[in-house]
Amino acid sequence: MPKKKTILHGSLPNIPWEDRPDGCDEVVWRYSHNPVIPRDLIPCSNSIFNSAVVPFEDAFAGVFRVDNKCRNMQLHCGRSKDGLNFEIDVEPIRFVCSEPEIAVFVEGYDPRVCWLEDRYYLTWCNSYHGPTIGVAYTNDFRKFHQIENAFLPFNRNGVLFPRKINGKYAMLSRPSDTGHTAFGDIFYSTSPDMVHWGCHRHVMAPKAGKLTWQCVKIGAGPVPIETTEGWLLFYHGVLLSCNGFVYSMGAALLDIDKPWHVIYRTKPYLLSPQKLYECVGDVPNVVFPCATLHDASTGRIAVYYGCADTLTSLAFCYVDELLDFIKSNSEL
Numbered sequence: 001m002p003k004k005k006t007i008l009h010g011s012l013p014n015i016p017w018e019d020r021p022d023g024c025d026e027v028v029w030r031y032s033h034n035p036v037i038p039r040d041l042i043p044c045s046n047s048i049f050n051s052a053v054v055p056f057e058d059a060f061a062g063v064f065r066v067d068n069k070c071r072n073m074q075l076h077c078g079r080s081k082d083g084l085n086f087e088i089d090v091e092p093i094r095f096v097c098s099e100p101e102i103a104v105f106v107e108g109y110d111p112r113v114c115w116l117e118d119r120y121y122l123t124w125c126n127s128y129h130g131p132t133i134g135v136a137y138t139n140d141f142r143k144f145h146q147i148e149n150a151f152l153p154f155n156r157n158g159v160l161f162p163r164k165i166n167g168k169y170a171m172l173s174r175p176s177d178t179g180h181t182a183f184g185d186i187f188y189s190t191s192p193d194m195v196h197w198g199c200h201r202h203v204m205a206p207k208a209g210k211l212t213w214q215c216v217k218i219g220a221g222p223v224p225i226e227t228t229e230g231w232l233l234f235y236h237g238v239l240l241s242c243n244g245f246v247y248s249m250g251a252a253l254l255d256i257d258k259p260w261h262v263i264y265r266t267k268p269y270l271l272s273p274q275k276l277y278e279c280v281g282d283v284p285n286v287v288f289p290c291a292t293l294h295d296a297s298t299g300r301i302a303v304y305y306g307c308a309d310t311l312t313s314l315a316f317c318y319v320d321e322l323l324d325f326i327k328s329n330s331e332l
């Protein structure tokens with residue numbers, strides 16, 4: 001247990017949790033009963049992965065990427081009492097939107113959910129003449145109000161910060177292309193109103209030049225966690241092997257007031273596809289973190305991550321151990 005309070009906000013004693021197994025010396029360890037969400041949880045689902053879970057009322061709610069049996073990418077709402085057993089709506093979210101052109105839902109994937117001020121914001125990879133960042137909000141996980149897409153296509157991995165920074169809403173994103181994008185840096189943008197985004201700043205590039213787990217492209221993962229040392233950002237990094245892309249997870253610490261300044265960044269990965277359920281599935285060799293639950297009073301963090309574009313799993317860590325690891329294994 002940590003001695004100091006490193007995570008600044010959010011006490012969540014009922015976080016899903018399992019202690020580090022005996023003999024394990026990894027800073028991030030997997031839940032022994034993974035996956036927590038199987039691919040066939042609801043009748044229409046081909047796969048359920050890359051999904052977002054947040055505290056809601058005295059339990060948990062979330063938005064889940066469900067690729068259905070027509071292989072359309074849809075967003076479904078779901079709830080859980082313990083963060084381990086989920087009920088996911090059989091019908092996808094139908095957004096309420098006053099702007100008819102934006103309201104045409106083609107497909108949506110890789111949701112992130114962020115509690116900000118007085119509501120939950122949902123960002124996701126939305127289709128509007130190519131991938132871009134959709135934005136919606138909800139208070140009850142029943143009715144979702146869609147607002148304007150944040151950016152022009154092509155963009156993916158839009159992740160909000162959980163509070164205004166220097167008086168502005170702030171979002172990370174990853175400009176991309178229409179396809180499976182063989183490049184990608186993380187950028188930071190701000191908005192006065194959650195509609196108009198600008199003042200773009202470069203945050204991080206892939207580690208190109210030689211083979212690393214993050215040499216092709218990187219993208220923000222869960223909503224950043226505010227700590228005494230900076231914003232803790234889990235992110236995914238991609239390498240290209242002779243068998244295709246391999247998605248792993250790392251972490252960075254970003255400056256609190258200027259989050260486009262990276263203070264530390266993991267040189268080795270924290271989690272890479274090694275378990276069978278991460279290596280075998282619709283897209284092999286993918287771990288893709290999209291959400292955390294964290295408890296400020298104990299420093300525990302639970303990370304939800306998609307596995308092989310097929311199902312959803314959990315991994316755990318302690319914030320202080322993780323920050324120590326990031327600092328002593330950093331390469332900017």
Ligand code: BMA
Nearest residue numbers: 050109110180283286288309
């Ligand atoms: C990315 C996204 C993710 C997916 C990953 C691996 O481009 O589409 O949803 O997990 O590819 O297929």
